[in-house]
Amino acid sequence: MYACIHAPGIAESGIASEFSPRVEEIDAATVVLDVGGMERLLGSPRRIAELIAAKAGPNANIALAANRNAAIHAARGYAGIVVIPRGEEAARLGALPVNLIATTSDVIETLAHWGIGTFRELAALPETGLAERFGQEGARIRKLALGEASAPLWPDRAEPEWMESMELEHPVELLEPLSFLLSNLLTRLCDRLASHGLALLELHLALRLEGGGVHERRMRLPVPMRNPVAFLKLLSLDLDAHPPGAPVLGVSIAAEPAKPRALQEGLFLPPAPEPEKLELTLKRIRAIVGEENVGSPALVDTHRPGAFRVAQPFEGTKTDLLPPPATLAVRRFRPPVAAQVTPAGGPPARLRAAQIEGDVVAVAGPWRTSGDWWTASPWARDDWDLALSDGALYRVYREFFSGRWFVDGRYD
Amino acid sequence: MAASPVLSAALLASARPLHLPLIAPVGLAFPRGRISEIHGAPSSGRTSLLFNALAQATAQEGDLCALVDSTDAFDPDSAAAGGVQLNRLLWIRCEQAQGRAPLVAGGRFVRPLEKAFRAVDLLLQANGFGVVVLDMADVDARAADRVPLNYWYRFRRAVEQTRTALLVITEKPQARQCAAFSVEAQRRGEEWSGVAGCSRTLDGVELHFEPRKPPGSARASMPARMPIAAGG
Numbered sequence: 001m002y003a004c005i006h007a008p009g010i011a012e013s014g015i016a017s018e019f020s021p022r023v024e025e026i027d028a029a030t031v032v033l034d035v036g037g038m039e040r041l042l043g044s045p046r047r048i049a050e051l052i053a054a055k056a057g058p059n060a061n062i063a064l065a066a067n068r069n070a071a072i073h074a075a076r077g078y079a080g081i082v083v084i085p086r087g088e089e090a091a092r093l094g095a096l097p098v099n100l101i102a103t104t105s106d107v108i109e110t111l112a113h114w115g116i117g118t119f120r121e122l123a124a125l126p127e128t129g130l131a132e133r134f135g136q137e138g139a140r141i142r143k144l145a146l147g148e149a150s151a152p153l154w155p156d157r158a159e160p161e162w163m164e165s166m167e168l169e170h171p172v173e174l175l176e177p178l179s180f181l182l183s184n185l186l187t188r189l190c191d192r193l194a195s196h197g198l199a200l201l202e203l204h205l206a207l208r209l210e211g212g213g214v215h216e217r218r219m220r221l222p223v224p225m226r227n228p229v230a231f232l233k234l235l236s237l238d239l240d241a242h243p244p245g246a247p248v249l250g251v252s253i254a255a256e257p258a259k260p261r262a263l264q265e266g267l268f269l270p271p272a273p274e275p276e277k278l279e280l281t282l283k284r285i286r287a288i289v290g291e292e293n294v295g296s297p298a299l300v301d302t303h304r305p306g307a308f309r310v311a312q313p314f315e316g317t318k319t320d321l322l323p324p325p326a327t328l329a330v331r332r333f334r335p336p337v338a339a340q341v342t343p344a345g346g347p348p349a350r351l352r353a354a355q356i357e358g359d360v361v362a363v364a365g366p367w368r369t370s371g372d373w374w375t376a377s378p379w380a381r382d383d384w385d386l387a388l389s390d391g392a393l394y395r396v397y398r399e400f401f402s403g404r405w406f407v408d409g410r411y412d
Numbered sequence: 413m414a415a416s417p418v419l420s421a422a423l424l425a426s427a428r429p430l431h432l433p434l435i436a437p438v439g440l441a442f443p444r445g446r447i448s449e450i451h452g453a454p455s456s457g458r459t460s461l462l463f464n465a466l467a468q469a470t471a472q473e474g475d476l477c478a479l480v481d482s483t484d485a486f487d488p489d490s491a492a493a494g495g496v497q498l499n500r501l502l503w504i505r506c507e508q509a510q511g512r513a514p515l516v517a518g519g520r521f522v523r524p525l526e527k528a529f530r531a532v533d534l535l536l537q538a539n540g541f542g543v544v545v546l547d548m549a550d551v552d553a554r555a556a557d558r559v560p561l562n563y564w565y566r567f568r569r570a571v572e573q574t575r576t577a578l579l580v581i582t583e584k585p586q587a588r589q590c591a592a593f594s595v596e597a598q599r600r601g602e603e604w605s606g607v608a609g610c611s612r613t614l615d616g617v618e619l620h621f622e623p624r625k626p627p628g629s630a631r632a633s634m635p636a637r638m639p640i641a642a643g644g
Contacts, residue, residue, distance in 0.1 A: 271575070273538045273539060273541060280538075281538040282502075285531045294503075295502070296499050296500075296502060297491070299492060299498070306487070306489070310503065310505075325637055326464055327460065327639040328617055329459035329487065329490045330487045331459055332486070332487045334484050347609055363612070364604060364613045385614040393602070393614070409487065410454055
């Protein structure tokens with residue numbers, strides 16, 4: 001939601017800054033401010049407009065709209081307070097004269113020759129026809145007349161730099177004292193973000209090392225957070241796994257801010273781990289089992305048996321599926337276990353592999369499968385299902401190219 | 413004008429009580445906040461029963477689940493064929509593949525089973541998972557017997573404060589008195605079809621599940637068909 005104040009000398013007065021830190025000066029008599037999220041602080045959009053009007057004086061025109069350009073046109077065209085609800089821009093701006101639109105004098109003159117005097121008349125013109133005559137400018141002014149052209153606010157004051165840094169008098173060699181410094185910096189950063197109603201989405205840690213190097217770590221969080229304790233634990237685990245190669249002389253933490261997460265859980269939905277806690281848990285588990293061994297399993301578009309990939313945990317949404325009929329599960333041997341099968345040429349009668357040995361009680365197969373012959377790693381194999389005298393059911397295969405036998409897995 | 417209900421009938425009909433047991437389609441109920449054990453010989457259907465329960469938890473009840481795979485034996489193809497929604501499953505592989513450097517945590521070598529127990533401990537502390545699975549089905553029985561009993565007590569204490577069902581897959585019962593539910597998987601026979609040496613196929617197996625604990629729990633049977641992906 002944007003508010004536009006149109007009054008002589010309003011840019012000089014600094015009144016807009018009393019309501020929002022994000023203010024853009026259009027000209028000396030027009031300023032736009034971002035009032036998004038102020039409803040809970042000040043009240044309804046009408047109430048916000050009244051408060052601004054009370055400060056700006058009786059000669060000021062105030063307009064509130066969901067779109068910056070619509071707010072500017074309304075404030076310049078209508079006297080007093082105008083609040084335009086989202087979706088009603090075209091109807092509310094329709095009566096305004098077209099010369100309020102910031103465009104070239106040639107375009108305004110041509111429109112006047114056509115007899116187009118208001119936003120409504122301009123909006124009624126076909127977009128293709130306007131584009132043919134004026135080019136992109138034609139499409140742009142029509143969108144402005146409809147109140148649809150949205151442009152980002154360019155605040156006059158530069159966005160604050162979300163960075164905290166510290167230079168050390170003596171090099172720090174151990175992670176424990178370093179974590180004290182990190183804690184201090186993270187708390188300061190989170191406090192600053194909180195004062196702007198923001199949270200942290202990505203952390204960039206840079207450690208200036210003795211000898212001239214810089215040790216950099218980047219950490220992207222699944223959801224924006226503002227908990228310095230959680231960040232400290234995440235950074236400590238990360239540094240534990242990837243320690244700097246030399247004593248640290250300087251620390252700097254930069255943050256990519258984002259709007260904090262606002263989520264209302266469903267009353268009847270099963271609870272899930274808190275994102276902060278889940279991230280921390282995954283980080284700890286990755287430190288134990290390895291980075292690449294934690295994730296959600298995902299299928300790969302190939303016929304190669306046993307192909308899979310490990311995706312980011314819990315990506316995608318739940319889709320309600322009817323449970324299919326019960327199927328027999330396979331437990332894979334990774335990598336497949338080399339086996340000796342007798343007789344080597346015919347249907348297996350006896351199988352011997354590491355920790356597996358027995359006579360074949362029943363056998364099914366073979367089924368020949370092959371693939372990836374167009375790549376550098378083609379595969380072709382004959383698959384068999386075996387019931388062994390040890391009581392288990394195995395999937396074994398014979399590699400077509402090498403003639404070697406392998407146990408691929410066990411049905412369970 | 414009649415007051416409109418705050419909760420629609422459709423919403424109430426779809427709502428599931430959060431702390432009732434996880435009832436697998438096969439008919440077995442795994443209590444939440446407790447340890448359940450599925451044990452049996454290799455090829456007895458332990459993993460098929462696990463996928464049956466995970467399919468219910470992930471696809472039907474919308475739970476986030478975690479599987480700690482101590483021997484890297486999980487097969488995503490057959491899990492998907494069994495109805496498990498893979499993007500709601502966290503898979504933790506504890507056994508390093510052959511030829512890789514041993515993983516080191518805290519400056520020392522950690523065995524796969526120890527990694528698995530530490531991972532389960534962290535998952536239980538995180539709370540919020542519907543099902544956490546500790547898959548020790550292929551762990552050597554002697555190694556499994558050496559797991560200190562206090563691990564199981566620790567897990568029992570950690571899980572009882574949550575709505576998580578901790579499922580442990582083993583060859584022989586390991587959690588002993590810490591398990592609230594224990595079921596033995598048995599394979600009762602196979603179904604073969606076709607002509608031997610020519611077109612013979614393994615079509616499926618007949619699985620039977622015999623609860624050992626608590627006494628008097630209902631038995632269940634399941635004809636498990638060959639998954640299409642693995643059946644070739």
